Amino acid sequence: MMRSSTMLVDDPTQNIMAVCDFEMRFTSIVAGWLGSAHDTRIFRDTLVKYADRFPHPPIGGYYLVDSGYPNCDGYLAPYKGQKYHVPKFRQGLPPNGKKTFNFAHSSLGNVIERSFGVWKMKWRILQKMTSYPPEKQARIIIACMALHNCIRESNLRDLEFDKCDRDENYMPRNSQPLPTGHVSNIVVGDDATMKATREAIADGLMVDQV
Structure with missing residues (x-):
């Protein structure tokens, strides 16, 4: 899963791009x-x-990316402008294929939302780095992500990771919702292969609901 996050380190802010796995x-x-x-x-x-x-x-695989990224070879983005309402899905009301796809995409994408949330809660320095130049801020961000991985891969108990492991719907306080229906001033056409892949998945999800 790939997404971006704006770090409120100062004015100007920093935009970072990160990839995470399902662990x-x-x-x-x-x-x-x-x-x-x-x-x-x-x-x-x-x-x-x-x-x-x-x-x-x-080859043949892809990252899930949020709506700020192009739907291109190896990177599967949600449909733009297809918002959904979680309560309707829970009631079992049949939405259209695009909304169903976006719901499934968002559900899988929660892993990076939660990863960012755990990461930001653990390292307070990420909340305020105004005394450091931008280059050092970037190094601090990368170092904190490396420490995040070390903790995750260790056998040590960690409160926030434990909460995430026990409840797949648990969302740390500092989590940022994945963008939905994002519209930018940069126009990037969908890759034909990934567009077909997305439509095939959406159609399959609708068949599963029948």
């Missing part, structure tokens, strides 16, 4: 961009600048 471990982090930088710009730059180091998805 809540961060597998990639790009920090140091101004908060005004669009997710798509950071994404495109990363794939070019760190092409040999970025953990690209395997």
